[in-house]
Amino acid sequence: MAFKLTPVTNLPFFSKLNLTKRPQTIPLFPPLPLYSPYFQYSLTRKLPPSSSSSPRSNAVSEQVVESLISDSNQDSQNSPSTPSSSKLVLVIGGTGGVGQLVVASLLSRNIKSRLLLRNPEKASALFGEQDEEKLQVHKGDTRNPEDLDPSIFEGVTHVICCTGTTAFPSKRWDGDNTPEKVDWEGVRNLVSALPPSLKRIVLVSSVGVTKFNELPWSVMNLFGVLKYKKMGEDFVRNSGLPFTIIRPGRLTDGPYTSYDLNTLLQATAGERRAVLIGQGDNLVGEVSRLVVAEACIQALDIDFTRGQIYEINSVQGEGPGSDKEKWEELFKSAEKKSA
Ligand SMILES: NC(=O)c1ccc[n+]([C@@H]2O[C@H](COP(=O)([O-])OP(=O)(O)OC[C@H]3O[C@@H](n4cnc5c(N)ncnc54)[C@H](OP(=O)(O)O)[C@@H]3O)[C@@H](O)[C@H]2O)c1
Secondary structure (H helix, E strand, O other), X not given: OOOOOEEOOOOOOOOOOOHHHOOOOEEOOOOOOOOOOOEEEEOOOOOOOOOOOOOOEOOOOOXXXXXXXXXXXXXXXXXXXXXXXXXXXXXXXXXXXXXXHHHHHHHHOOOEEEEEEOOOHHHHHHHOOOOOOOEEEEEOOOOOHHHOOHHHHOOOOEEEEOOOOOOOOOHHHOOOOOHHHHHHHHHHHHHHHOOOOOOEEEEEOOXXXXXXXXXXXXXXXXXXXXXXHHHHHHHHHOOOOXXXXXXXXXXXXXXXXXXXXXXXXXXXXXXXXEEEEEOOOOOOOEEEHHHHHHHHHHHHHOHHHOOXXXXXXXXXXXXXXXXXXXXXXXXXXXXXXXX
16 A cells, blocks of 8 residues: 655654654564565663773664564574674765665664764664664764774774765755765765775765766756765775765655654555666666665675666666565676676
8 A cells, every 4th residue: 555755855764753762662664575574673672781882982772673584685694683794884874865774774684884973863763772783873974084083994894875965055055064075075085084904885876977067967966966976986986995886866765754653664665666777877767765775785795796886776666675686687787788
């Protein structure tokens, strides 16, 4: 059954919901085609305090998100409270539309993540109290190199960067948080601070970045968003780090406002699950944020996506879900088409 929700541009979804105070088990994600397993928001289980906190860490603790259904593609088969994946994924922009889905999916896969956020409070609102072994939160703004303390990158094996701001002036530009500052300077600062041992950085960019002077992209680029995203991309490409760049079309499926969590969750299943991937910046269309989040996570583990740039759209129909082989086929077929 379809639910009508209102996508908004400035509100992270769940922002109106105080999940941490509800003494019951709430399914945070339904059995989504893209998110099998879904996971549950367990507010009852206490975990022992962790000893490995860094001074800047603001990890929320003591409660845990549990995976309810095992997934063939899951990194871990162990207890959901004990991450056994060797990955530690640093997510930047983890409270944004794509980012919150990335983080939720990493939690559901039992992969340890670390967030770098301007406002760590947002993480507790979105993800509840988590064991520090699963989710760590550091305060930082990518525009400030001094915020990118080496301790933030200690042990990090993979990075997913989904930061961004609005293409046109808005409240989100307050404090000079413009595309130039976020998509160019922020990405440059971040990449400059990353350790060379990193196994992969996935950068979420945008379709149209190579054509920002051409219509219709020049309209979107009136305040430079595509130009600055391309500069960020180029910095990543020239960094020597193993990278994958994902360029989404126009994003759908969130962020949402909703007065009812279950309604919201059903809506996030979305209808656009069939995935189109291209190369060469020729793809024009829309893509579900769920699909983009999944593509970022899949790319971490698919060797041949290293050093590649992909455009991504999604359309109505069945999609690859979290099936690694299907994603490999999709990424591979994009490369063949552009060859
Ligand atoms: N909207 C579209 O149709 C579209 C199309 C193509 C590509 N994209 C790109 O796709 C990506 C994901 O989009 P989205 O709409 O899901 O993202 P979003 O909701 O706009 O989230 C952006 C995230 O970046 C964070 N951020 C902003 N400035 C920051 C800074 N200076 N330091 C650290 N974090 C900062 C935000 O956190 P705060 O809470 O601190 O602001 C937020 O978590 C973005 O790069 C976007 O530009 C969007």
